[in-house]
Amino acid sequence: MHLDDVTLLQQFKQPALKEKAFTALVKKYQEKIYWHIRRLVVTHDDANDVLQNMFIKVWNGLENFREESKLYTWLYRIATNESLTFLDSQKKKAVVGFSEVEEGLSNKVKAEVNFDSNKLEWKLQLAIQQLPEKQRAVFTLRYYDEMPYEEMSKILETSEGALKASYHHAAKKIQDFILDN
Numbered sequence: 001m002h003l004d005d006v007t008l009l010q011q012f013k014q015p016a017l018k019e020k021a022f023t024a025l026v027k028k029y030q031e032k033i034y035w036h037i038r039r040l041v042v043t044h045d046d047a048n049d050v051l052q053n054m055f056i057k058v059w060n061g062l063e064n065f066r067e068e069s070k071l072y073t074w075l076y077r078i079a080t081n082e083s084l085t086f087l088d089s090q091k092k093k094a095v096v097g098f099s100e101v102e103e104g105l106s107n108k109v110k111a112e113v114n115f116d117s118n119k120l121e122w123k124l125q126l127a128i129q130q131l132p133e134k135q136r137a138v139f140t141l142r143y144y145d146e147m148p149y150e151e152m153s154k155i156l157e158t159s160e161g162a163l164k165a166s167y168h169h170a171a172k173k174i175q176d177f178i179l180d181n
Contacts, residue, residue: 029075131170
């Protein structure tokens with residue numbers, strides 16, 4: 001059984017319970033956040049690296065969490081920003097254009113052990129990797145996590161209208177990709 005977020009935050013602020021509360025927070029959210037990150041960065045190793053960096057930032061910043069949003073919204077914001085930062089650093093390291101990075105992400109999907117290009121789920125993954133980073137984030141939050149636009153707005157710091165438009169464009173691009181391949 002997981003502790004509620006209010007209890008976790010209260011315990012984290014107590015020096016004697018800080019580590020225990022953080023461990024409980026990690027256990028409560030790590031799998032869900034891992035899959036959010038994994039859908040953005042594709043590989044398990046990269047997702048684990050980003051997840052670890054994200055939880056380090058959470059550890060360092062949790063005492064200053066102002067509780068203006070839900071804890072999981074704050075965690076998703078950090079995870080999304082860390083994922084986008086990771087993808088940006090990959091682009092800079094590669095010194096190639098965005099299309100080459102997208103192709104690299106597609107190749108990572110194809111390199112997965114169980115990849116089968118005839119299965120719709122793999123076509124979907126390939127289609128998602130063709131999207132620009134922000135559209136990919138919006139699509140994965142809405143499609144996989146079924147996150148309301150209001151929460152997404154807080155995570156991505158974008159208006160709900162812009163998010164709805166972005167999701168619509170992403171869904172259309174994915175539909176076109178799947179029908180053409």
